[in-house]
């Protein structure tokens with residue numbers, strides 16, 4: 349397709365990087381570094397910045413996931429707090445955005461508003477908040493309130509939580525205020541009153557705004573509730589939909605929701621999570637992808653994957669044989685240890701796996717490979733650059749949030765091989781557009797600083 353025939357011929361690819369720390373990465377090889385040492389975070393963030401990435405992204409979990417009687421292998425690195433990590437990275441980077449996942453279920457608005465705007469302030473306007481509600485029922489045990497809200501209430505609560513935080517941020521008059529010195533003592537920052545069905549707050553804002561006004565709001569969570577929250581509150585979505593037609597359907601769905609909320613249909617930058625494996629040739633990339641598969645889906649990892657459904661030790665089973673015929677342990681919901689979504693019981697999960705394995709004649713290992721196969725792109729840098737250009741020019745995504753397979757050097761090939769290939773095709777910048785994350789992403793001003801159109805008729 350010629351460039352001019354695309355709906356967005358001038359679009360560019362935006363890149364974020366999702367720092368793995370936990371998850372499916374290559375461990376225990378000479379190439380793998382410490383998952384949570386500051387040196388690893390800093391190396392990857394600086395590599396991403398060299399590659400003009402928009403954002404360095406850190407996930408969050410407020411309890412380490414468990415597996416049977418121990419840690420989940422992927423969580424042994426622990427769970428450092430995302431905002432603290434990113435604040436440290438602010439000191440060793442100068443341009444890249446710093447996106448912190450924080451859940452709206454357990455945090456308090458005043459505390460979270462303050463910590464996020466401190467990151468925003470200290471980084472000179474590079475912070476983002478990735479709003480999640482967290483799907484881990486058992487996380488609540490780590491909090492004095494205990495328990496957790498049912499799915500639909502978590503989104504109603506999240507909406508209130510985000511509104512409260514925005515009200516607190518909006519409560520500090522403007523950026524210039526802090527430089528005016530003693531003259532302003534006679535006019536203190538007035539308290540913010542915020543009330544709804546969940547909160548009744550009188551809050552005295554603590555931190556002035558950064559050069560980008562407020563942290564950029566990301567959202568991750570794919571249900572109707574999650575998508576509606578994004579359409580009302582977010583500016584970027586970290587999505588699950590990297591396959592082209594799925595990405596198109598997702599973008600159309602989000603566009604309709606945005607119009608319903610009085611926002612332009614393209615008012616959110618969608619960044620699906622994706623793995624990208626490039627080589628100097630397609631054969632080299634395929635070889636690397638196969639090596640990564642062997643390293644990440646080892647026999648032990650494959651068994652651990654299905655053990656989280658069965659809730660019991662399955663080490664006597666052959667990974668190249670059929671799924672176990674025994675029943676899962678169904679009354680111990682905690683077997684999920686944070687790795688199984690709250691919306692499926694172990695029995696339902698295992699029944700689904702059995703159906704899939706039967707239909708495809710999968711062995712245990714093949715079933716696990718089916719679920720863990722990378723959502724993304726494998727090829728020579730030129731081949732992958734052509735595909736990414738097609739995605740953004742078609743308007744189905746704004747870019748990608750990359751999942752590197754290795755810490756801390758999993759981005760090196762992307763930056764050294766893919767970025768130049770994208771630049772050659774005119775779909776990637778050769779320098780940062782500005783100093784703040786909002787500028788990198790080409791965002792409009794924060795929603796609370798704009799007047800939105802009255803709610804429009806449902807988009808077609």
Ligand SMILES: Cc1cc2nc3c(=O)[nH]c(=O)nc-3n(C[C@H](O)[C@H](O)[C@H](O)COP(=O)(O)O)c2cc1C
Nearest residue numbers: 407408449480481482483568569570571574586587
């Ligand atoms: C791409 C993606 C990344 C996510 N990352 C996190 C995370 O780091 N921490 C977390 O607590 N939840 C994370 N979530 C989970 C969401 O917060 C949400 O709780 C979960 O997806 C269930 O909501 P849903 O039914 O709307 O999808 C993520 C979700 C998606 C789609």
